[in-house]
Amino acid sequence: KYKNVSILLAKQHALVIEEGLKDLKSKNIQCNYVVIDQFSSSKSRVVNELGEYGRECDLIQRHRGEEDIAVASASIIARGIFIQEWERMCSKYKLNFPKGASDVISTGREFVSMYGQEKLRDVAKVGFKTTQKIFSLY
Template identity: 40%
Template sequence: MEPSSLTDQASFSGVNRIGMDESGKGDYFGPLVVAAVFVDATTESELRLMQVRDSKKISDGRILELAPDIRAICPHSVVAIGPQRYNELYRKIKNLNRLLAWGHARALENVLERVECGLAIADQFGDERFIRHALQEKGRSVRLVQMPRAESDVAVAAASIVARAEFLLRLKRLSDEVGTTLPKGASPAVELAARMIVKKHGQERLKSVAKLHFKTTQAVLAG
């Protein structure tokens, strides 16, 4: 499975492909979620009619409306790595790009078990060899294209919406469990929420809701 050169990236419209994207990578609270979505010519037209585009350009409310419709018409896979599991994996792997690649490989493998497809597209986040190795172990052969701003492709945009919706739902669930609203991102509001959790539940509880390798953890515990 070889990555594409930049010259091959012009347009994949009308081509059967699997788009992949993740959500939660830059969020202190909540899981890391990777989604893979298979798109063919028919579902591509439907996604365009639904005005599917990069999840970063859509409100949370609209994301939560669109995701079930995308999941209903497209074969897909969602790999959600909750904070506790994320922290365990990060301690072992010690590299976010490798952890991301592991999640992408799992999501892609899940979709390939359901459909025949020779092309996968993802954002450019690092070394693709880890995905290639994970797939080759299972005898999978697929052309992987990693490119900047991959969300401009409707298949990747669909995956970004499915991943973000899952992230938002799981973040809300975690907020309800700890009785504190867990903000997105890594802002001063996030640090304040983390301090509240430590105050109410003890610092041990942080590992069940937060990605501990963020600098926010040091700031909160030092405080």
């Protein structure tokens, strides 16, 4: 859906920030700033995605954002959810998906042979040259 991982990250960060700030506001809790790890050279990428709640406080983006306890906590929670969903996906498709870049072509080809090319976008980023290598046998 998105051609660039930074765009996806910006949209998802903004969504979480908006929901969190909306919840705080409903409880009459004021938030002066939000700290996130800087994942893009364009600091405006997240700012441009923020809605009404996000525009009411300062957004601080910095490298090594995990030095802030809240960012570190969020990172741990996100990693836990990632692992849960990865295990769910492996179980659903009865395939051991690699977590990194190793062996993705052979796993991708195995997946496509089992479920077809269209289903690949449900489990992988498909806007890369790697996808063409996976499809080259079909």
